[in-house]
Amino acid sequence: MTRQEILATIRDILADVLDNESLQLTESSTAEQVEDWDSINQVKLLIGLENELNFRFSAQEVEGLKNVGALIDLVQRKVSAQT
Amino acid sequence: MPDPKAEFPEGAGPNLVISDWTVLPAAFRPDDIAMLTGATELDRTRFLTLSDALQEARARAADVALKSQLMDFLYSKTRYSSISRGDWEEQVRIATALDENITRRGSAALLREIGQSIDRAIKAKIKRQLTSAPTVAVCYHGGFSVPRRKLFARMFPEGVVIAASGKHAAHDGAFALFAAREAVLDRRPALMSPDGRFGREAGTINVLGAQLPVTEGAPFLAHTTNAAVVWFALLRKENGFTLEVSPGPQPDKGERFSDFRDRFYRFYVDRLEEAFTGDPSNLPLSVNWKLTFGAMLAGKVYRQRRPTRSRDETQHSDSD
Numbered sequence: 001m002t003r004q005e006i007l008a009t010i011r012d013i014l015a016d017v018l019d020n021e022s023l024q025l026t027e028s029s030t031a032e033q034v035e036d037w038d039s040i041n042q043v044k045l046l047i048g049l050e051n052e053l054n055f056r057f058s059a060q061e062v063e064g065l066k067n068v069g070a071l072i073d074l075v076q077r078k079v080s081a082q083t
Numbered sequence: 084m085p086d087p088k089a090e091f092p093e094g095a096g097p098n099l100v101i102s103d104w105t106v107l108p109a110a111f112r113p114d115d116i117a118m119l120t121g122a123t124e125l126d127r128t129r130f131l132t133l134s135d136a137l138q139e140a141r142a143r144a145a146d147v148a149l150k151s152q153l154m155d156f157l158y159s160k161t162r163y164s165s166i167s168r169g170d171w172e173e174q175v176r177i178a179t180a181l182d183e184n185i186t187r188r189g190s191a192a193l194l195r196e197i198g199q200s201i202d203r204a205i206k207a208k209i210k211r212q213l214t215s216a217p218t219v220a221v222c223y224h225g226g227f228s229v230p231r232r233k234l235f236a237r238m239f240p241e242g243v244v245i246a247a248s249g250k251h252a253a254h255d256g257a258f259a260l261f262a263a264r265e266a267v268l269d270r271r272p273a274l275m276s277p278d279g280r281f282g283r284e285a286g287t288i289n290v291l292g293a294q295l296p297v298t299e300g301a302p303f304l305a306h307t308t309n310a311a312v313v314w315f316a317l318l319r320k321e322n323g324f325t326l327e328v329s330p331g332p333q334p335d336k337g338e339r340f341s342d343f344r345d346r347f348y349r350f351y352v353d354r355l356e357e358a359f360t361g362d363p364s365n366l367p368l369s370v371n372w373k374l375t376f377g378a379m380l381a382g383k384v385y386r387q388r389r390p391t392r393s394r395d396e397t398q399h400s401d402s403d
Contacts, residue, residue, distance in 0.1 A: 031257075039260055040283075043307075046261060062261050
């Protein structure tokens with residue numbers, strides 16, 4: 001998957017979680033910048049990515065994710081490890 | 084020097100908070116502990132035995148800061164009304180002072196003594212119960228909360244304790260919740276206190292007439308892992324302590340989150356009210372709950388929430 005494809009997947013899942021279809025995300029977006037993106041919704045996003053892309057994150061992997069770009073980096077590593 | 088871990092039958096777990104309650108062998112003297120933990124001059128003497136901590140608690144019980152209006156209110160709700168008002172209040176004061184002594188001036192030796200005072204068969208049964216199926220244990224900021232949390236971490240060294248500080252600190256709620264989910268799915272229990280200050284307020288619950296703002300973290304964790312919920316309590320018994328686990332709700336197949344959340348909070352309110360109307364010797368009053376009931380008596384709601392991931396936290400991160 002390309003970074004753009006992963007970003008689109010993250011956006012779609014988060015838009016569903018937050019019930020905000022007009023959600024716009026960039027690689028520099030952070031949870032603090034998006035209304036209602038709290039800890040529970042962050043976990044829902046991670047679970048959604050696991051279900052969509054068929055892998056499991058470990059807790060250590062998701063610790064300290066600073067922005068969407070960091071999450072894309074992580075997803076890329078997980079997808080690469082599958083192939 | 085003895086191995087400090089060997090002094091705890093359950094072993095010292097990864098949730099140990101060194102800065103909060105340093106685990107040191109009993110051979111260390113209070114001055115050694117004070118030096119190593121950076122305790123202030125006023126806090127240099129740590130209690131090494133439960134009897135010392137209890138004796139001091141009894142001696143200063145009358146000076147514990149508890150307002151008579153609050154005592155009147157709670158006594159009006161107690162199920163122990165056969166005890167005189169004076170005797171009831173004295174027991175609450177001793178419990179509160181004892182909890183303060185354990186929390187602020189407790190040593191590793193004292194924690195070990197508390198752990199050892201609990202019947203081994205009870206500990207073994209609880210260990211089996213909480214590891215036989217995905218389990219979310221809940222408690223509150225009261226009722227000897229610090230030793231309870233420490234004992235849980237020792238009984239379940241691979242479990243997760245979500246607290247204000249430590250490896251799974253509540254201020255990083257996403258990581259703490261995700262780690263708890265991982266643990267619970269792996270039959271490693273998680274412990275959390277839904278009456279804590281971190282997280283986005285999702286509503287209020289009514290505890291003896293007081294409105295308590297709550298989050299959805301604990302019911303979300305149980306719902307997303309299909310875990311059993313239990314109430315995890317540390318109670319004084321005779322000259323020591325015991326543990327009690329009370330079964331709570333578990334999500335039904337296909338149950339909507341909002342329905343489960345409501346069941347979860349009905350259970351949680353029942354357990355809180357059971358504690359606040361129960362045995363006064365097991366009713367240490369924490370600052371949180373003194374403020375919560377105090378606000379109610381003043382016709383207000385005590386709001387202590389701190390969002391874990393929002394602009395508000397950024398703005399107020401240094402406020403308290």
